[in-house]
Amino acid sequence: MPESSLELLRGTLDLVILKTLSWGPLHGVGVVQWIEAVTHQQLQVEEGALYPALHRLERKGWLEAEWGFTDRGRKAKYYQLTATGRKQLSAELRTWSRYTTAIGRVIAAEGGAAR
């Protein structure tokens, strides 16, 4: 466990879920593990918060859910991106990169840049 982990910014959970599922269908635990794996456990997500989010995205039609079995024969609910979900993801990614670029510029800016 790292000493200090990052709180997930409000509103970014959807983006994280969509991005995670863009690699293929996963169940809730799979999503958590994937986030842990790619962020080296830097990103702190309360796991329960995942489920209202998953269901909300499903309701919006960005995700599809089906029951299936895990490798170890356990019944689990799998989520996968729909076509609209994929579109939504690329839209959010664009927004996010513009956002981070802008924030990055703010941070990098020296005093008097606005003159």
Add this chain to the structure above:
Amino acid sequence: MTEPLDGWREVRRVFRLPLSWRRARHEVDEELAFHLEERIDQFVAAGMSRADAEAEAARRFGNVEGYRNRTRAIHEATMQTRQRSERLRGFLREIAHSARVLRRTPTFSLVATITLALGIGAATAIFLVLDAVVLRPLPYRQSEELVSVLQPATVPGSGDQKWGMSAAGYFHFRANNRTLVDLAGYRTGGLTVTGEAGAETVQMGMVTASIFPTLRAQPLHGRLLLPEDDLPGAAPVVVLGHGFWQRRFGGDPGVVGTMLATAGASMEIVGVAEPGLTLPKPGPFGSTANLAGFGVEVWGAMRLDPAARAQNSHQYSGIGRLKPGVTPEMAQADFEAMTEQFPTLFPSAYSTGFMEQYQFRAGVIPLRDEVLGPTLGPILWMLFAAVGLVLVIAFANVANLFLVRMEARRRESAIRTALGADRPRMLALFLSESLLLTTVAGAIGCGVAWAGLRALLVIAPTNIPRLAAVSMSGQAILFAGGISLLAGLVLGLMPLARTRVDVAGLREGGRGLTSGPGPRRARSVLVVGQVALALMLLSASGLMLKSVARLRGVEPGLEPAGVLTVSISIPFSQYGTLDAGVAFHRQLHERLASLPGVIRVGASSALPLRDFGGCSVVFREGRPYGPDEQTPCVATPRATPGFFEAMGIAVSGHAPTWIDVDSRSGAVVVTRALADRLWPGEDPIGKGITTNGGPDSPFGYYRVSGVIPALRADGLDRPPTEVVFYPASEKVADLRSGALHDLEYAIQTSLADPISLVASVRQLVAELNPDVPVVNPQTMQSAVEQSMARTSFVMTLLTIAGAMALLLSAVGIYGVISYLVAQRRGEIGVRMALGARVSQVARLVVGQSLLLVAIGVGLGLAGAMVGTRALQAVLYDVSPTDPVVLASVSVLLLGIATLASVGPARRAASVEPVEVLRAE
């Protein structure tokens, strides 16, 4: 990246998404439980103790209950939406499937739809007429409480007459009744309005002030007439009708308080009535007769004098409003009791002898019944029943088509059932097919009704009250929709009885596919019923056709071709005496006669076939009526010289001329019907006759100078009219009389369209006197047609219904016989193989069809004997059980049945025995 997707497909096929609530709820629980268990397992696998793993999983998860509830709420909403769209999709899929199935058998679908659409269309059209004419209430507040108050009498020689109220009766009834909230009297007439906008005659309602509370009417501006306006000697004030106020004064509220200029005195305008306020149109004797709505343009108070000497004159229409809970019958009893007091209260006007001889009585009738007339309501219901029969016949045909189709699809049903399709599923299949078909038919039916209605309005007579108000309504669409739904349900449920596992139906090529006795009998019953109903309808239309033919054969006693009629009223203020009026009219006669296109001109105070009402008792010279002789009460119009010639009324003897007018000869013309009554077997020429005040009056007796052989002035379907035509001039000079102020002109023209003459007549009258209006231009031809209108209307509708019934039955018979032939192919083949001749086979088929039709005809005749009695009121000179009509209709149906079975018989005769036997 594609690999997991294939496995995903597999997963999808195994599980279907749960739909029920309980499962939806459970699903979220399961999902969260999996998460925790999986995590615990992972932590244990990573080396934690069980307890630590559990604690770690819970810590990482957070508030389980909170997340569970939030997730559930979202999930349930998702499920709900999904279920809804699933259902809609299922429904659309079902319809698409049904449409595909129906398209596979286009002939069946087309014939069934059109048949049903015609039936529904006809029924809807008649429903609309009924709705507008009979079902919709009269245009008054709480109109069901309104009653018409009459004082009917049986006039010796003329039969029952609906007299209105007398002035004495009005005051007596109003003061002493115990059953009405209020009672009002009115009569209608014309009022010549003058002023800057020009002279015109407007429709005037002379009313007692109580009319407004009785009708619960409201003013739009100012006030209505008050009891103090209605007192004898009160200053004359008027209330304007809404339409007239809009038309003449441009809807200016400032007109209230100003004076209305008329040909007589000017009158103050005290108010404007609310829009749409009309009076029930009065009949000839002051009864409220069968045309709804006399559009009052000016309302004036009658100002009757309660202290005046009672007179036996019944010219006021009476309207009352029943107290809550009082029935018309109770009011009737109340008024009868009050009428019995008449000889005591008014001995000079209503003697005991009069009461007995005239059977003078009281009549309180619901206003609606009075407005619709005694016969119209039942006739319309009968027409509705007729169209209902057409609908039933149409439905029988469609049901038959469905039965045949059911047989053909028996194998399909059997296979589906055997494969596990449950009954609800099969039922849904059949229902969605039949409902789709009947819904389409219903929609087309509405279109048919709409188009039919346009056509109906073109051929319809104007004397059916409120017919012009007919329009497509929501109720009619509901009605058509209801029929469609019902038909669809019945047709869809028909196969219900046969969807059990049908082993016979599964046997390949087995004889199990020929139908059992059940459906065959059902089909025969359909044919028999159809024929019976068609026969009843055809009988009805046959009787109406014969009535119309009889009516057309009736001689009206006048020559309507080319005759234009207009009403011309001269103001009393300018022509104070009868002779002054005569002088004006004589001048007008001469000027009119010189117009190009005009052949002859004459005028009378009443026109035959148009409001020829009125009844005065006549006396003959030197021979008082015996005690057992009925006193004639007849119409007594005044006619100007030239009237008979212009109307084409033949007069034997001498028709009065202007010389008679100048010399005040007192020559009158009577009809043969009256002459035969007064002087049976004698020559009436030169006989003395009088009306006014009897033999003691200063006028003495008038001399009969001419006789009209036959004149049907009350209507073509009525017996020849008894009438005395009085001369234009009186025997005494300078009589102040209004009798000649309103004259109906008859102008015989050589024009194809006499109405085209109206403009030049107007111009000519205006040159003579600009204050004299020319109103109500009509042709005599239209009066003759209107006299037959009701009969023609009923005939047209019944003929359409009958023709449709005939067509549909022919189709039905053809269908069933074809089917039966197809069923008996095997048998026919065997017969032919055994040596039966072609003609024998054909006879067999035709015979079978004729047998069914004969049974139907028999039943139909029995039904017609009972049913056509309802037509009695509109039949003219034809018995409801006219044998010629019934016989010809029966022969017609039998003939059509034979024709309809010729095709199938040919097909039967062309059966190749060898083929059939091989197929067996």
